[in-house]
Amino acid sequence: MSAALPGTAGSSIDVYNTNSWARGGLILLTPxxxxxGDLVKDDRGAVVVSQxxxxxxLAFVALDVKPSLRQKVYDQQGESRGGRRGRCYGEQPR
Structure with missing residues (x-):
């Protein structure tokens, strides 16, 4: 899985799945x-847990990215709801 990133702040992040099956995975964006900012939303506008x-x-998990070079768009914006510090707990998505 790979992410294509724009050069401008507040833009979308395109996540590509080069496999032949749907999958998800950890995405790490450089500073x-x-x-x-820290707020990440999926293609439906739902907030995605990020840290x-x-x-x-900035880390977040891309979920259910469809196969065969399809993409899922994530939008990155200002601060997350919880501010700049936080912890994320839970199981890794399957």
Missing amino acids: QQSAA RLSTGE
Whole structure:
């Protein structure tokens, strides 16, 4: 799975699945790629759990990205609802 990232802040993040089956996975954005903020929304506008790491990277999990070079668009914006610090608990999606 790969992410194509725009050069402008507050833009969409295109996540591509190059496999022949639907899948999800961890996406890590560099501090430069995630300069727009910590809030990530999926293609339906639902907030996706994200976390700013100590390295400055922004992490989120892309879910149910369809196969065969299809993409799922995520929108990255300002601060998340919980502010800039937080923890994420739970199982990894299957």
